[in-house]
Amino acid sequence: MIGFSEYEQIKVKAIQGRYLPPEPVYDFLKGTLNSNAVEVAGYSVEHREIYALKLGNGPKRVLMWSQMHGNESTTTKALMDLIQKCLLNPPKWLEGVELLLVPVLNPDGARAYTRVNANHIDLNRDAQRLSQPESQVLRSLFDSFAPHYCMNLHDQRTIYGIGTPPRSATLSFLAPAADPGRGFSASRRTAAGLIGLMADSTRAEIGIGRYDDTFNLDCVGDTFQAAGVPTLLVEAGHYPGDYEREFTRFYVYKALCKALEGIASGPDAFSPLSEYQAIPENTTPFVDILVENAHVLLPGIPPGHRLGLQLEEVLQGEAIHFRPKLIDKGALTGVWGHRVLDAAKRRDLEQINGLDFFPLL
Numbered sequence: 001m002i003g004f005s006e007y008e009q010i011k012v013k014a015i016q017g018r019y020l021p022p023e024p025v026y027d028f029l030k031g032t033l034n035s036n037a038v039e040v041a042g043y044s045v046e047h048r049e050i051y052a053l054k055l056g057n058g059p060k061r062v063l064m065w066s067q068m069h070g071n072e073s074t075t076t077k078a079l080m081d082l083i084q085k086c087l088l089n090p091p092k093w094l095e096g097v098e099l100l101l102v103p104v105l106n107p108d109g110a111r112a113y114t115r116v117n118a119n120h121i122d123l124n125r126d127a128q129r130l131s132q133p134e135s136q137v138l139r140s141l142f143d144s145f146a147p148h149y150c151m152n153l154h155d156q157r158t159i160y161g162i163g164t165p166p167r168s169a170t171l172s173f174l175a176p177a178a179d180p181g182r183g184f185s186a187s188r189r190t191a192a193g194l195i196g197l198m199a200d201s202t203r204a205e206i207g208i209g210r211y212d213d214t215f216n217l218d219c220v221g222d223t224f225q226a227a228g229v230p231t232l233l234v235e236a237g238h239y240p241g242d243y244e245r246e247f248t249r250f251y252v253y254k255a256l257c258k259a260l261e262g263i264a265s266g267p268d269a270f271s272p273l274s275e276y277q278a279i280p281e282n283t284t285p286f287v288d289i290l291v292e293n294a295h296v297l298l299p300g301i302p303p304g305h306r307l308g309l310q311l312e313e314v315l316q317g318e319a320i321h322f323r324p325k326l327i328d329k330g331a332l333t334g335v336w337g338h339r340v341l342d343a344a345k346r347r348d349l350e351q352i353n354g355l356d357f358f359p360l361l
């Protein structure tokens with residue numbers, strides 16, 4: 001088991017926070033790895049380099065990419081930690097795998113802090129058309145490397161939770177479907193077995209959810225799964241209070257290590273399908289801030305009604321600011337807040353007034 005204190009020894013502390021443009025990532029890679037290990041796999045729309053790097057010489061080839069959505073940086077941070085671990089204190093599993101990592105597939109989106117690329121295309125809906133240079137880079141690596149496994153690494157929003165009362169889904173997983181019938185093909189079953197291991201390694205500490213498996217061949221994971229390569233989706237989510245996603249980063253790292261250990265050990269080590277199926281499905285019960293007794297703030301609202309606020313991520317200079325935005329009001333039954341403030345309480349009211357959101361007009 002990987003503990004937090006052990007993790008702190010290898011964590012790449014030069015890379016932190018929510019905003020992660022490509023430069024610090026590339027600086028770390030070029031400063032840490034020998035130049036043979038890092039190659040320019042292609043260029044983005046705005047002609048930024050897309051780097052790929054290899055680690056390990058084992059028999060099982062694993063392709064992993066992150067920041068296909070430029071504003072989803074948590075898994076890139078975890079990949080940096082994984083690289084650091086392999087360099088400083090190589091784990092046993094590294095002998096069993098050959099990793100091909102693409103830490104920032106969408107460098108233009110990473111720079112601008114957008115989901116889409118510079119042509120405003122969602123690269124995770126471009127797997128068939130391959131209309132974008134970034135999509136072509138990934139497809140060409142997939143074809144030339146011929147991976148045995150793929151890991152598609154993302155971030156999800158703070159709205160996701162599991163159970164009732166809900167727990168934040170700090171990690172969510174999906175073994176994407178390989179066909180419209182959403183059956184468990186051999187590759188999907190294998191991916192699900194790995195997810196079972198990942199979930200098992202972290203579920204005692206955090207909420208783990210299972211993502212919607214609607215089949216869409218425009219999504220990269222579905223396309224690779226349909227090609228018969230076990231592919232799994234990892235969604236880094238919200239850990240209570242951790243908007244910079246530094247705790248989540250640790251759990252992504254821990255889950256990735258577990259999956260790679262499983263791959264190195266072989267399919268006998270994977271979890272049965274039932275474990276994957278037992279992971280609760282993601283629901284969307286959360287707002288970032290729930291304001292109780294909103295009638296105190298806004299005369300005319302029925303007593304007991306509530307306000308739901310989301311924190312919008314806004315890039316200002318080189319940092320992300322979290323700006324409260326009113327998204328819903330009313331009884332809001334079944335809505336839960338990561339933070340709850342009661343307008344009827346003086347201390348909370350001061351905090352609500354300090355939030356500086358534009359109420360209702």
Ligand SMILES: [Zn+2]
Pocket residue numbers: 069072154155
């Ligand atoms: Zn994403």
